Amino acid sequence: MPMSDEDVLSQKFKIKGGDFGKAGRTSTSIKEILKEIGIDHSIVIRASIAVYEAEMNVVMYAKRGMVTLNITPEKLHLKLEDEGQGIADIDQAMKEGFSTATHEMREMGFGAGMGLPNIKKNADRFKITSIPGKGTTVDIIFCLDKTENK
């Protein structure tokens, strides 16, 4: 269903691969926006965690990425597109505990193989597509309309 521009709050955020110093800023900015417009707390928490995990995936594995935030009164849509190595076997990557993280990443507390499963767990709807060698696209959706079920 086409939506008139007026009802959509749309914002883009760039993420730089390998930039651990600034990692987490995008999820913080998004969290601030969600709080400002009065999104339900439980959704803010879930969305913050999901977008942070996705952001970290870009920082750790991709060259660069872009988060597109789209909010309408009905739904919150976060799209993460990155340019990078992509994921060869998505089913395997979705398994809890599976990780290709390096030793350094593990030292920083990442790479427990919980990232993607954690995003899926927190989102109302979740979609992932990837082309190995090109990049990955992740769609994270939350329903805001209380009458609509998951």
Add this chain to the structure above:
Amino acid sequence: MSTYFHSIRIDMDKCEGRMKCLRVCPTQAIRVRHGKASIIEEKCIDCGECITVCPHGAIVPLTDPFGEINKFRYTVAIPSPALYAQFGREILPEKILSGIRKLGFDSAFDLALTCGEVSFAIQEYVRNYKGPKPLISNACPTVVRLIQVKYPELIDQIIPIELPRELAGREIKKKLAKKLKIDEKEIGAFYLTPCPAKMISIKQPAEKGKSFLDGAISIADVYGPLLSAMEGIEKGSYRKALESICILGVGWAMAGGICRTLRLKDSMAVSGLTEIIKVFDDIERGKLRNIDFIEAYSCLQGCVGGSLTVENLYTSYNKILKLIETLEFEQIKACPDIREVRKLYSQKYFLIKGKFEPRPLKPLDTDLAKAIKKRKLKDEIYKLLRKIDCGVCGAPTCLAFAEDVVRGDADLTGCIFDLPDNMEKISEELSNILNESVSIDLNRPNINKSKINERTK
């Protein structure tokens, strides 16, 4: 009467609108309009940064004057352990407490003992806790308020153990009333406070309960008289005085003191609001789950850095640290009996009566569709602004100004710079959204120019 009690007041006669407070406020709760500062009550977390920075002493902490103690038949002083750090290294708590008695209090209570009990209670709570981690100490009222306002998601991670000063007030009154055969109401328990934030936690506890204390007196106010009062006190045995110190309790004066004296393994300490905000952002993202307990203090280095203390905070921090090291080295353990504490703990002796509730900031609008529109307008307005955060409009940043405008609290014409032509369109949109409740006069498109001209004349 407003919803939130604050321990900070602005003296309008003294305020010259110098905007130092505007820039230092960590929650952007201050506006300077028409040359005077004002506080947005729902945003203020009583950290006291503005008090310290005001060049005219126009922002004042609302502590109790010393004379308050005359209202009671019997008075007890309960000094924060941070007071013990305000004097030279040879002056130990025993002497400080005798000095306080000479000031006119009927008795002075060593809060370190209660702090020690509470440290053990915290240890019990951390051990039995099964929820999301880390747990956050409730010792600093500003931190508790920061969570209520900015991190409502973390509210259940605040430790719901009663504060030592409250427990002390409760128990002392009970015991004294029995001993002296007077009513508990006739006993005044006063906290000697290192910061104004403790004052609000007494007047309006975060968990909405009732305080067992009758007031808070600033350490800075008693410092001078106390120094003279201690002069005449004969020097007792240093060793004996040392042996009466509860190491766990002394730890409460400085950041990291609780973790260190309890020897908690997976714990950490953080002080200073900007640093706390970084750590809380991490917790919110689900990081730091491997940490059991976080001690967080709004003032640098903990309570020794409170705005109502006298000694340089690094000197006082060091004094507490050395004291802890000495006690550790000498293996002095004048602490409460842990078995006794566990027994009381199981009887819910330490639990707070109320519950911490979030007090999140108002969203741009309660209607989501409208809030989205306002948020978009805010972005558009922000794009028009110079983004140099000059503060002349009265808001701390251009972004805060844009938000004030869409909330209807400020007018676009408040910006001293010439705004581009599309400002009119935005004004129109804005007034539609604000339901014409805020009148934006569209017939004055050149108001900015004329205002600047006026200034340059």
